[in-house]
Structure formats: C-alpha cells, structure tokens
Amino acid sequence: MRSPPNTFAAPELTSRPWSKDVQIALKSTFRMSGFRQNQLEAISAILDGKDAFVLMPTGGGKSLCYQLPAVINTGKTHGVTIVVCPLLSLMQDQVDHLRALNIRADAFNSEMSTVSRNHILGFFEKPHPEQFIQLLYVTPEMVNKSETFRNGLSALFERGKLARIIIDEAHCVSQWGHDFRPDYKMLGEVRRQYPNVPIMALTATATPNVIVDIKHNLSIDACRVFSQSFNRPNLYYEVRQKEKGVVNSIGDLINSRYDGQTGIVYTLSRKSAEEIAQKLREQFGILAHHYHALMESVDKARVQRNWQQGILKVVVATIAFGMGIDKADVRFVIHYYLPKSLEGYYQETGRAGRDGQQSDCYLYFSYGDIKSLRNLIAEGDGSEEQKGRQRGMLNRVVHFCENKRDCRRVEILQYFGERFDKIDCQRTCDNCKAGGRFVLRDYTKFAVAALQLIKANRRMTMAQCAGVLLGKKPSNNRLVRQHYGVAKELKPTEVHMMIYKLLAEDALDEDNRINRVGIAIQYFTVGREAKDFVLGKRKLQLVSSAGGETVKVPSAMHSANRKRNNEASLPGQSDEGNNAESLVSNNFAILSGGSGGSDGFMPRKHQKLERPVSKELGGSVPDIDVNHMNKLGFRFSPLVKSAYNQYCDKLRGQDSKGNVISRSSYEVIDLDNRDVDSLLPGKCEEPLETSKYFR
Numbered sequence: 001m002r003s004p005p006n007t008f009a010a011p012e013l014t015s016r017p018w019s020k021d022v023q024i025a026l027k028s029t030f031r032m033s034g035f036r037q038n039q040l041e042a043i044s045a046i047l048d049g050k051d052a053f054v055l056m057p058t059g060g061g062k063s064l065c066y067q068l069p070a071v072i073n074t075g076k077t078h079g080v081t082i083v084v085c086p087l088l089s090l091m092q093d094q095v096d097h098l099r100a101l102n103i104r105a106d107a108f109n110s111e112m113s114t115v116s117r118n119h120i121l122g123f124f125e126k127p128h129p130e131q132f133i134q135l136l137y138v139t140p141e142m143v144n145k146s147e148t149f150r151n152g153l154s155a156l157f158e159r160g161k162l163a164r165i166i167i168d169e170a171h172c173v174s175q176w177g178h179d180f181r182p183d184y185k186m187l188g189e190v191r192r193q194y195p196n197v198p199i200m201a202l203t204a205t206a207t208p209n210v211i212v213d214i215k216h217n218l219s220i221d222a223c224r225v226f227s228q229s230f231n232r233p234n235l236y237y238e239v240r241q242k243e244k245g246v247v248n249s250i251g252d253l254i255n256s257r258y259d260g261q262t263g264i265v266y267t268l269s270r271k272s273a274e275e276i277a278q279k280l281r282e283q284f285g286i287l288a289h290h291y292h293a294l295m296e297s298v299d300k301a302r303v304q305r306n307w308q309q310g311i312l313k314v315v316v317a318t319i320a321f322g323m324g325i326d327k328a329d330v331r332f333v334i335h336y337y338l339p340k341s342l343e344g345y346y347q348e349t350g351r352a353g354r355d356g357q358q359s360d361c362y363l364y365f366s367y368g369d370i371k372s373l374r375n376l377i378a379e380g381d382g383s384e385e386q387k388g389r390q391r392g393m394l395n396r397v398v399h400f401c402e403n404k405r406d407c408r409r410v411e412i413l414q415y416f417g418e419r420f421d422k423i424d425c426q427r428t429c430d431n432c433k434a435g436g437r438f439v440l441r442d443y444t445k446f447a448v449a450a451l452q453l454i455k456a457n458r459r460m461t462m463a464q465c466a467g468v469l470l471g472k473k474p475s476n477n478r479l480v481r482q483h484y485g486v487a488k489e490l491k492p493t494e495v496h497m498m499i500y501k502l503l504a505e506d507a508l509d510e511d512n513r514i515n516r517v518g519i520a521i522q523y524f525t526v527g528r529e530a531k532d533f534v535l536g537k538r539k540l541q542l543v544s545s546a547g548g549e550t551v552k553v554p555s556a557m558h559s560a561n562r563k564r565n566n567e568a569s570l571p572g573q574s575d576e577g578n579n580a581e582s583l584v585s586n587n588f589a590i591l592s593g594g595s596g597g598s599d600g601f602m603p604r605k606h607q608k609l610e611r612p613v614s615k616e617l618g619g620s621v622p623d624i625d626v627n628h629m630n631k632l633g634f635r636f637s638p639l640v641k642s643a644y645n646q647y648c649d650k651l652r653g654q655d656s657k658g659n660v661i662s663r664s665s666y667e668v669i670d671l672d673n674r675d676v677d678s679l680l681p682g683k684c685e686e687p688l689e690t691s692k693y694f695r
C-alpha cells in the first residue's frame with residue numbers, strides 16, 4: 001500500500017548546491033510561486049544524479065519535475081535533457097509552451113525534415129550544447145531505431161553532455177500496463193548504453209505490479225519513488241445501467257446539467273463515435289464532434305483545437321483522444337462503453353476537472369459490452385498470458401460496475417495500491433450517496449480456504465489460487481488437495497473479488513516478482529490480518545453480484561403506491577418486492593422477501609423497523625463493518641435497546657411502570673405513518689420512478 005504523503009520538506013532539499021538556482025528558476029522562468037507535493041523531492045533527486053520514478057495523478061504537475069532541472073547548471077550531471085514522449089502532438093505543445101518561457105526546447109521526430117533534424121544534431125557537436133538546446137523531445141522510435149540519432153546521443157554521452165533521460169507516460173513500458181507500446185520496452189537498452197546517466201520515469205497510472213515491471217524494464221530498480229495520492233476529490237463517480245435509448249439519456253443529461261459546458265463521451269468504435277456525435281448534434285443541438293484514430297491528422301488536430309477553444313463543446317471519441325489533453329474546464333466525462341481496465345477508466349475520467357472544480361464521471365454499464373470486449377481480447381494480438389491478464393483487467397472493471405455497495409473512490413484507489421477511508425469520499429460517488437442497497441453474502445468460509453491454501457504454498461498468483469478453489473485444474477499436490485473445488489459454487493469473478501478484498505483487508509499481501517523470463521508476476525502471500533479470519537474472529541462479507549437489474553429508490557410515488565397496497569413501508573425499501581435475493585437496507589433495518597426469521601431478516605409480510613440490538617443483527621446491517629460490530633457492538637446495543645424502549649413508551653403514551661407520558665413533553669415521529677402520503681402531489685396515478693442512479 002502506498003504510504004501517506006510526507007508533508008514536510010527535508011532540510012537537505014533546500015540546502016543543496018542547486019537549491020538556490022531551483023528556487024529562482026521556479027519563480028523567474030516558470031513563474032510559479034511554490035512546489036506541489038513531491039515536485040521538489042523529484043527535482044532534487046534527479047539533480048543529485050539519482051534515478052527517479054514519479055507517480056502523480058493527471059494534472060498533478062509531472063512536467064515541472066523534469067523541465068525545471070533542464071534549466072539548472074549546478075546539478076551533478078550537465079548538458080541536454082532528453083524527453084521520450086509517445087505523441088507528436090503532445091511534443092509540439094510542450095515545445096511551444098517551453099519556448100514561450102524562453103527555454104531552449106525542441107522536438108526530434110520522423111515528421112521533421114532532414115534539414116531540421118541535422119540542425120539539431122549539429123548542436124550536439126558544440127562544446128556546450130545546452131546553450132542551444134536544453135530539452136529535446138523525441139519519440140521512442142527515434143531512440144530505438146534511428147541510427148543517426150543514436151550516434152548523436154552517444155557523442156553527447158561521450159562528452160558528458162547527456163544530462164538525463166526522461167521517460168514520460170512510463171506505463172507504456174509495461175506489458176501489464178493498459179497502454180503497452182513495444183517501442184517503449186526497448187528503452188530498457190538506454191541504461192546499458194548510457195550508464196550513470198540518471199533516468200526519470202513518470203506516469204499517472206500504474207498499479208504496484210506495473211511499477212515493478214517498469215522499474216525492471218528500465219533497469220532502475222533502485223530508483224527513488226515519488227508517489228502521492230491518486231485521489232481526485234473534485235470528481236464525482238457514478239455507474240449507470242446502460243439501457244435501450246442510452247444516447248437519448250446522454251443527450252438529456254448533457255442538456256439538462258451541462259448546457260454549454262465542455263465534456264468528453266468515450267466509446268469503443270469509430271462507427272459509434274460518429275453515430276453518437278451526429279445524434280447529439282442533430283437531435284439535441286449539442287456542439288459535438290467525433291474523434292478517432294482513423295481520421296486524417298488535420299481533421300483530428302482541428303477537432304482538438306476547436307474543442308480546446310470552446311468552439312466545440314463535446315468530443316465523442318475512442319481512446320485515441322486523450323493523452324496530452326490539457327483543458328482545464330472539462331466538466332464531465334461519460335463512458336458510453338465499458339473501459340477495458342481501471343487504469344484506462346482512471347486516466348480517461350482524470351481528464352475532467354483539472355482546474356479543481358467539481359466535475360462528473362458517468363459510466364454506462366451493460367453486460368453485453370463485456371462480451372464484445374472479451375471477443376476483442378480473444379481476437380486481438382498478444383500471447384495467451386497477456387490475454388489472460390487483459391481478461392483479468394476487464395473483470396476488475398466489471399466488479400467495479402457491479403459493486404453497488406463499496407465506495408467507488410476506495411475501489412479505484414485500492415487498485416493503485418492506495419488506502420482510502422470511505423468517510424472521506426463525502427458522498428462523491430453514487431454508492432456513498434445512495435447509502436448502500438445491495439445483496440450481502442458471507443464469504444468467510446471461502447476466504448479461510450484461500451488463506452490456508454496460499455499459506456501452504458507460500459505464495460500464489462490469482463489464477464493459481466482461484467483455479468484450485470474453483471476446482472478448475474486437477475492436481476495431486478497434497479498442499480492443494482484439501483482446498484480443491486471448495487468454492488466451485490462461486491463464479492470466478494466472485495473468487496477474484498474475494499481475493500482482492502482480502503488484499504484490501506491486509507489478510508493478503510502483494511508480492512510482485514520478476515520471473516525467469518523477466519516478466520513481473522503478481523503473487524499473493526499471507527498478510528498480517530490473515531489469522532483473525534482463520535481463527536474465526538473476523539468475517540468476510542461481500543456484495544455478491546446483483547445481476548445488474550435496475551434498483552429503484554424510494555420516492556413519493558413509491559410511498560403512494562404502498563399506501564394503495566396497504567403495505568408497511570420504510571425509507572429505502574424496494575418495491576421490487578418478493579425477490580428473496582433482493583435485500584434492501586435503509587442503514588438501520590434489513591428487509592427481505594426471503595424465507596424469513598432465522599438469519600435475522602423478516603419475511604416481507606412482516607416488514608417493520610428492526611433494531612440492531614444484537615451483534616449478529618448489527619453485523620448484518622450494510623455499511624456497519626462486521627468486525628467493528630464484533631469489537632464495539634456490545635457498547636452500542638444497550639444504547640439502541642434503551643432508545644427503542646423509550647420510543648415504544650412514547651408511542652404508547654406511558655412508560656414501563658405505567659406512568660402516563662404527556663404528549664406535550666415529546667415529539668414522536670412515527671416512521672410507519674402512512675397518512676403522510678396524502679400530502680404528496682400526484683399520488684398513485686403515475687408510474688413508479690426508477691433510481692436516478694440506475695436509469
């Protein structure tokens with residue numbers, strides 16, 4: 001797990017030979033008044049000749065970490081800073097921006113004329129090349145394949161004028177990342193060719209496993225890592241069910257909430273990008289245009305420019321649209337199609353709200369989309385191992401969408417190895433806002449089997465562990481036999497979810513190792529909290545897959561209907577009714593249409609407010625952590641009991657000793673008072689309102 005940010009700058013950061021120059025450059029060259037978290041640390045490390053790995057969320061300020069050192073002459077290494085960058089458009093933007101600050105920056109790529117390229121290589125020959133060029137942006141292809149460029153770099157290196165090498169968008173180095181580029185992997189050669197030249201890798205999206213892989217591939221295993229919270233507090237996350245007519249819903253959403261504001265709609269295919277944009281334009285009057293990889297470069301540049309300038313408001317795009325977008329006021333990002341990984345989702349939603357203002361991210365989820373994406377993986381490039389990994393990434397997105405209980409922020413950040421307390425979400429995701437409505441299932445038995453199995457084998461991958469528990473791969477191994485097939489009643493996605501939950505609970509640890517063929521493999525080992533589960537002191541309860549059905553929220557109409565049906569009602573109660581699986585909660589009562597009674601749930605006919613007076617019942621209330629209930633429940637149940645007794649006394653108008661309680665001395669709010677319905681407008685006549693979260 002990522003450690004909390006260090007908020008104190010160590011004294012040595014301000015007393016190094018370059019510290020004064022750094023301070024001056026920040027203010028006079030970059031015109032900024034202070035550093036953001038980790039910027040000064042990363043700058044100092046690279047000026048000190050160390051390798052550095054910078055993990056910062058989108059818009060966090062990664063560029064300054066290498067642009068500022070490039071203008072400092074008092075660091076341990078001198079000369080030209082080479083920046084490897086995957087996109088030509090991004091390169092040009094950066095060069096223009098730096099030149100506007102009077103920094104000597106240039107690009108070197110295949111789109112340039114030979115004359116221009118030779119002109120730059122000519123600077124490499126000068127005794128002080130940094131007087132002509134401080135930062136040079138290049139594509140990975142140039143570094144790997146251009147003989148002329150490599151010769152130029154070698155000449156710089158020989159003369160001690162290759163100051164440092166920067167690998168921007170470093171997740172492209174890892175084949176486990178969501179945007180692997182083979183040319184990036186070849187950059188591993190750089191360390192061998194230019195030993196002792198410091199390397200800085202930067203990215204906004206990398207899981208712990210991907211970080212290990214990147215470090216290994218770039219041979220910077222001992223680098224200093226600067227990471228910070230990936231949380232984007234100004235973004236609101238919501239998953240909606242994708243139903244027929246979804247484009248109309250999107251059009252309505254944009255017009256009603258984001259009229260005249262800027263946004264992005266992400267989709268999967270070129271065709272759907274064109275169709276959706278056309279519909280938004282023609283039927284909803286939205287200034288929308290499509291963007292995809294098959295468009296001519298000039299058209300792509302025009303769409304991006306018009307959107308950047310606010311002439312276009314909405315771009316409907318494939319993932320080709322994104323890297324390097326620096327528009328501050330993107331107010332919404334809509335995923336019309338399921339993203340292929342949580343990294344992709346994080347990066348795409350991360351384009352919203354770079355100005356720090358409240359912005360919203362909607363993901364439209366349908367099970368049909370999973371199938372098409374699985375087919376795409378099956379038919380796509382890559383080894384079986386890579387495809388397995390891609391399927392795993394997709395499964396993680398599916399868990400995320402199916403999960404109607406856990407805080408979205410907790411889920412996303414956990415994926416990036418960061419712990420986050422859901423209390424701090426402050427209802428800025430649909431699940432926290434809705435307050436929990438889901439099907440809860442006890443997985444403790446399976447969790448214990450998983451922990452014992454992993455302990456017996458010392459470490460296992462997800463596929464190995466799930467394979468044994470699900471009884472997929474027959475084995476005579478005695479370490480496996482006992483647990484073989486114990487979870488065969490579960491779906492593979494449930495087993496995966498359970499293992500990730502154990503990881504989040506510290507019952508498992510992650511151990512990323514480079515295997516014999518140089519690939520980072522994610523293993524699980526037993527963690528410090530495992531024994532509490534094995535000894536029965538803790539339970540593992542998870543939301544089991546709810547099947548994606550539309551969940552309805554209580555509304556005025558629901559109440560009105562209940563009155564008509566003469567049923568007891570509660571806030572938070574579903575009208576979908578007699579489905580035994582459909583447990584609905586108002587955070588205090590648990591109701592069920594199931595067989596009733598024995599597990600603390602009531603049959604639907606007898607639904608009424610239940611009090612969590614026992615540890616067992618309290619533990620079954622969603623959002624009350626069962627482990628906290630076990631630890632602290634005994635303190636609360638007498639309180640709840642006494643409050644409830646007082647409530648009953650007041651309802652009856654007399655206390656337990658038979659003394660009359662005067663009505664004027666208290667206010668009783670009768671939670672089951674159906675008369676309130678008569679105050680509601682339009683009662684009984686209109687159809688039930690569906691949830692605004694799963695329309």
Ligand SMILES: Nc1ncnc2c1ncn2[C@@H]1O[C@H](COP(=O)(O)OP(=O)(O)OP(=O)(O)O)[C@@H](O)[C@H]1O
Nearest residue numbers: 032034035036056057058059060061062063064204
């Ligand atoms: N210390 C700072 N003070 C003020 N503004 C800053 C500071 N550092 C960076 N910025 C500004 O923050 C914005 C985002 O910075 P930058 O483009 O470097 O982010 P990034 O991390 O590279 O994002 P992305 O991952 O999207 O490329 C820029 O407008 C930049 O000028």
